[in-house]
Amino acid sequence: MRALWSVLFGGGAARIRSTIAAMSRAAERGSSQMNVYSPSLAAASGMADVIGEDGKVVVPTEVEDAIRTLIRWSGDEPEREGLIDTPKRVARAWREYCSGYASDPGVHLSRTFEEVGGYDSVVVLRDIPFQSHCEHHMAPITGTASIAYLPRDRVVGISKLARVLHGFAQRLQVQERLTAEVAQCIQDNLNPRGVAVVIEAQHGCMTGRGVKTHGVGMVTSRMLGCFLDDASTRKEVLALMGRG
Numbered sequence: 518m519r520a521l522w523s524v525l526f527g528g529g530a531a532r533i534r535s536t537i538a539a540m541s542r543a544a545e546r547g548s549s550q551m552n553v554y555s556p557s558l559a560a561a562s563g564m565a566d567v568i569g570e571d572g573k574v575v576v577p578t579e580v581e582d583a584i585r586t587l588i589r590w591s592g593d594e595p596e597r598e599g600l601i602d603t604p605k606r607v608a609r610a611w612r613e614y615c616s617g618y619a620s621d622p623g624v625h626l627s628r629t630f631e632e633v634g635g636y637d638s639v640v641v642l643r644d645i646p647f648q649s650h651c652e653h654h655m656a657p658i659t660g661t662a663s664i665a666y667l668p669r670d671r672v673v674g675i676s677k678l679a680r681v682l683h684g685f686a687q688r689l690q691v692q693e694r695l696t697a698e699v700a701q702c703i704q705d706n707l708n709p710r711g712v713a714v715v716i717e718a719q720h721g722c723m724t725g726r727g728v729k730t731h732g733v734g735m736v737t738s739r740m741l742g743c744f745l746d747d748a749s750t751r752k753e754v755l756a757l758m759g760r761g
């Protein structure tokens with residue numbers, strides 16, 4: 518699985534998706550033209566994705582091969598009709614699941630507003646649905662997050678809090694780190710008086726395999742600044758999140 522991971526995502530370095538027409542055509546033509554540009558090299562070195570003429574990301578050969586190996590190891594035949602295009606689909610799906618590696622989620626917090634009519638109370642975005650994947654099994658994590666902050670002198674567009682969440686969720690995660698990363702990113706970029714993040718999620722690795730236990734929610738929280746230091750402020754924000 519480690520090998521599959523490494524071909525799918527290379528070093529996990531930041532990538533920028535872009536259309537490089539000449540390279541796409543070479544990749545699509547295949548054979549000798551592929552020497553001009555190697556998608557596998559791009560994946561391994563963290564270069565931009567190449568978009569083919571069909572508008573889809575060009576999948577490096579070894580990524581397809583790795584997924585074929587996994588299908589075979591799972592007990593099926595990758596050559597049968599229904600599975601022929603599956604390696605490409607799986608590869609592109611994982612590119613999407615892990616699109617959060619492509620950028621710093623903090624960029625979403627660069628645009629702030631100071632004119633807020635003197636508003637100086639807690640801002641809460643409650644029950645934001647998200648999906649991630651656990652780094653242990655690459656199985657889905659699905660849940661909701663509530664994100665709050667107490668502004669110091671500026672506020673951010675509310676959608677940006679959800680964007681920060683998805684930026685970190687679209688990586689391989691453990692829930693504890695996801696929670697901490699979202700909180701720290703808001704703290705670092707907005708310098709508010711406090712940040713509170715509470716996440717409740719279900720882990721596919723606990724339902725679909727292993728202990729096979731359904732209906733269990735894992736809850737994690739990260740409190741920073743005033744929400745950490747002051748019990749009554751923490752109580753207030755938890756009540757606003759519906760967890761009072």
Ligand SMILES: Nc1nc2c(ncn2[C@@H]2O[C@H](COP(=O)(O)OP(=O)(O)OP(=O)(O)O)[C@@H](O)[C@H]2O)c(=O)[nH]1
Binds near residue numbers: 651653691693723
């Ligand atoms: N703390 C924490 N654990 C997680 C998370 N996602 C998955 N896990 C757990 O990671 C653990 C990995 O344990 P291992 O013993 O290395 O792997 P395993 O043999 O597949 O474990 P089982 O899932 O118990 O079958 C499991 O207990 C998972 O439930 C997460 O976000 N946070």
Ligand SMILES: [Zn+2]
Binds near residue numbers: 652720723
């Ligand atoms: Zn897991």
